[in-house]
Amino acid sequence: MTLPTTHVSFPAGAVTGESTVLAVHPLDGGRYAVVTGATPFHPLDHTWPDQPADLGTLTVDGVELAVVDCLTGAVGPDGGPEGGQVLVGADIPVRRGDEEWSWLVLHVLAADPGDIVGRTAALAVDAGRRGALSASHSGCHLLALALNEALAPRWRKDPGRTDAFGHPDFDSLAMASSVMDTEASTDTYRLGKSLRKKGFTAEATEEFPALADALPELTEAVNRRLAGWVAADAQVRVDVPGPELTARREWHCELPEGAARIFCGGTHLHHLGELAELRTELRLSEDGSELVAVTRPKRA
Numbered sequence: 001m002t003l004p005t006t007h008v009s010f011p012a013g014a015v016t017g018e019s020t021v022l023a024v025h026p027l028d029g030g031r032y033a034v035v036t037g038a039t040p041f042h043p044l045d046h047t048w049p050d051q052p053a054d055l056g057t058l059t060v061d062g063v064e065l066a067v068v069d070c071l072t073g074a075v076g077p078d079g080g081p082e083g084g085q086v087l088v089g090a091d092i093p094v095r096r097g098d099e100e101w102s103w104l105v106l107h108v109l110a111a112d113p114g115d116i117v118g119r120t121a122a123l124a125v126d127a128g129r130r131g132a133l134s135a136s137h138s139g140c141h142l143l144a145l146a147l148n149e150a151l152a153p154r155w156r157k158d159p160g161r162t163d164a165f166g167h168p169d170f171d172s173l174a175m176a177s178s179v180m181d182t183e184a185s186t187d188t189y190r191l192g193k194s195l196r197k198k199g200f201t202a203e204a205t206e207e208f209p210a211l212a213d214a215l216p217e218l219t220e221a222v223n224r225r226l227a228g229w230v231a232a233d234a235q236v237r238v239d240v241p242g243p244e245l246t247a248r249r250e251w252h253c254e255l256p257e258g259a260a261r262i263f264c265g266g267t268h269l270h271h272l273g274e275l276a277e278l279r280t281e282l283r284l285s286e287d288g289s290e291l292v293a294v295t296r297p298k299r300a
């Protein structure tokens with residue numbers, strides 16, 4: 001069975017929509033995945049699972065069905081080893097966006113919805129949860145820029161990758177994992193040998209103290225910058241080259257220092273004035289090998 005790649009409206013901030021049910025696919029554990037032609041639901045990405053799935057409801061013929069999870073599915077080319085089969089999440093053997101594959105948003109139901117293929121579904125995302133995840137995700141990108149700036153003096157040489165403001169891109173060079181929830185974004189950075197080889201200095205020098213001793217000052221500098229950006233009520237949007245789930249989208253924020261861009265598959269605020277406050281907390285592991293930033297948005 002050939003299914004087209006799902007069209008998605010979440011990048012623009014949509015939380016409702018209507019679309020035809022194209023397929024219902026049984027999953028492990030007695031659950032079912034509903035595939036529609038288009039959807040406002042943001043699924044967990046199988047390649048970079050930073051933003052959790054949207055939850056909500058799917059209503060068909062007046063019957064409301066709870067969407068208890070939302071996953072990424074993929075169907076390989078006909079004639080391939082897995083051709084025609086819907087694979088889910090970690091079982092997908094190729095990276096997101098492989099053009100030979102169809103990429104699907106799977107709305108997960110706890111029970112069999114019956115024969116609903118061909119019917120129209122009204123899709124509604126839990127808007128409160130979405131709003132909280134968007135705030136955490138926007139906070140995550142802002143933290144990246146503010147942290148890059150605060151750590152810029154610690155690079156002995158140009159690591160060959162800079163962010164939108166020309167600072168060495170510590171965030172992407174050291175990133176081990178990035179996870180958002182409805183409360184915060186937690187970004188974990190590895191301060192290993194390879195980062196040091198690229199020129200990063202965690203030790204004390206004549207110009208600055210060891211990273212561990214500098215943490216309170218760094219945290220304050222980052223939080224000052226974040227507060228300034230929130231106060232500037234900067235506009236945020238996600239640039240979308242096409243409607244497909246797999247389109248290469250870009251987060252765009254009009255900060256006072258200039259336009260910032262970061263490739264991103266998630267959802268975001270529309271402007272930073274939707275926040276009352278954005279603060280991060282920096283922690284260094286005891287052995288100094290890991291820096292963790294927990295960034296909490298407080299919504300206005």
Ligand SMILES: [Zn+2]
Nearest residue numbers: 263264265266
């Ligand atoms: Zn992102």
